[in-house]
Amino acid sequence: MKKTTIHEIAKALNIDSSTVSRALNDSDRVKAKTKKRVMDKANELGYTRNMLASNLRRNRSNTIGVVVPRISRYFFSSTIAGIEEMAYQAGYNVIICQSLEEVDRERKIISNLMANRVDGILISVSMETQDHSHLTACVENGTPLVFFDRHVAGMKHTGKVLIDDVRGGFEATEHLIQKGCQKIVHLTAPLDVEIYKNRHEGYRQALEKYNLDYDKNLVLVSKLSKADGNRLAAKILKELDGVDGIFSANDLAAIGVMDYLKSTGVKIPEDIAIAGFSNEPTSAVIEPSLTTVDQSGEEIGRLACNLLLDYFENGNTLVNDRTIMVQPKLIVRDSTKRK
Amino acid sequence: MKKTTIHEIAKALNIDSSTVSRALNDSDRVKAKTKKRVMDKANELGYTRNMLASNLRRNRSNTIGVVVPRISRYFFSSTIAGIEEMAYQAGYNVIICQSLEEVDRERKIISNLMANRVDGILISVSMETQDHSHLTACVENGTPLVFFDRHVAGMKHTGKVLIDDVRGGFEATEHLIQKGCQKIVHLTAPLDVEIYKNRHEGYRQALEKYNLDYDKNLVLVSKLSKADGNRLAAKILKELDGVDGIFSANDLAAIGVMDYLKSTGVKIPEDIAIAGFSNEPTSAVIEPSLTTVDQSGEEIGRLACNLLLDYFENGNTLVNDRTIMVQPKLIVRDSTKRK
């Protein structure tokens, strides 16, 4: 299907295509009357600007690339919603990609986004990501990069929108302690992922503040899936004695734990109190409802996107490694409600 | 930041850029040795193909546009995940847009996607969408269109991936009847939206089959938000007498209803049994867990994307108005578990 071009409009009006282009872009080098003639003819012929051509010429794509581990995870889908919202307002398109937690895929995605000359990339890195060469290559190539949530520590010339995970971990743990817990298990993912490292650090600091021993046997590492939660709950009951609190680095695993504990008759929160992290929609609804740390995905998405848009306009913020720290909020619910 | 082009590779090797282009595309018009030299030089110079230029020349964008009402709704985010998965495998990018249920926005989005010359569009239309001119324009313009879930009935030359909503509505209602419900309220959204019309039709057919009267006072129309569920539950208790079953056209409203009923001491399912539609993750977790109709988002996304990809390859399926009907599955849970 052949689409109308500015050249056809030009020919129809017997003027030059450069004038048509300027008319359509509302340049003041074209007089009002001509603009109107061009607009009318454009409508008549059903013209829509070919952005591929426009972008090529202007050497920008008007597009932002977004990379998340998994689109369907609530936190990420709400982040995306926030990003899209901001980008839309600013006239940008958003290409969404999911790494599915695989670095190889992440690598390919980045190179694809670069080939498509996206104006910038927003990324929450995969759990597997240890080698960051694809990301540094990106920056060296001049594509601005903004991390949100899962980031790479110490990477220069990038923006970051992070949740204060240390604080979140601290507050959740402190809350458990204040509710009387003395032996608190921490469920986490590999500690070389920044966010988990930090939540763990918050956990440690809280124990320290209240003079509780840090016992590394109480720190259980997994992928934090619901099944992991199930499995680890069984392990806790069988192998660890006297555990009275669990702080899980995400809600999913916490819910897995709760399911298992409920099925075995353990009382929550009386026997074991539980706190999660993320505030998944499910957590408000499960019984007992789950105490958790809220991190507003939409807000983080908006902030990350704004950081990038700001860079497009002013151009000097990212090179200063701007980091925006979002304060998480402890949501106290029934899973820790002891008097 | 200046990026390497094929011309620079060509100059460095003292050959023509057309040969470089062919070498990079593995054309058999270039001999193996030359290909190797080109590849090596490309790596050396850090070349990445400019897809903007390539796409312009080849008059395609390698991109699929996706329009959903709201990204963060679980059903849609899982659809997107399915779409992205398929598109990625086939080497396509996915531009995601959310209409936020506003037609105006939907209209702008479509025109933007066309300007970006996406190769095809996958859309689940907004609730507001009554005037379809922007969609027909799209088709007339030669951009293939595939609807999923929320579609426009009778639109020619488009593909459709639909859930058999009539059947889903029927099964949910029949199940309530078999559980002894005699006076069943149906919560729905405006009936000019196809999916709601069809779920309602299933409801009606089930009543008919079991010789129950269809009473239009029992059909409550709203936007099906959680708040709507709350409000309508109050209304049901106050204004309608003897209601013993509720079939809600989505889970969200059903959950709103449950919250309200639980707070007023109404027993679920003993006093009122409840069935929803969509199988949101929350529904498995709420207490009592919610009986609902499952529609696998990922599956629908994959099917819709495949329909489009198939059209790209074979080119003659959409004009036959291919419709793929996905069978929903009733998930029986505690909210209807009477003996």
Next chain:
DNA sequence: AAATTTAATACAATCGATTGTATTTAATAT
């Protein structure tokens, strides 16, 4: 009315890759 300034438009190159045709080089047949 001629000279100068300004407004409006036309010309032509360009963005980076692709592709049909032409040319050169190498391989095979006579």
Next chain:
DNA sequence: ATATTAAATACAATCGATTGTATTAAATTT
């Protein structure tokens, strides 16, 4: 060794819009 065919590469136009410079037309000044 020459003619014929095939392989490899070069040339040049093109995709559709943008933009710096040149030109023409109109407006203003002297």
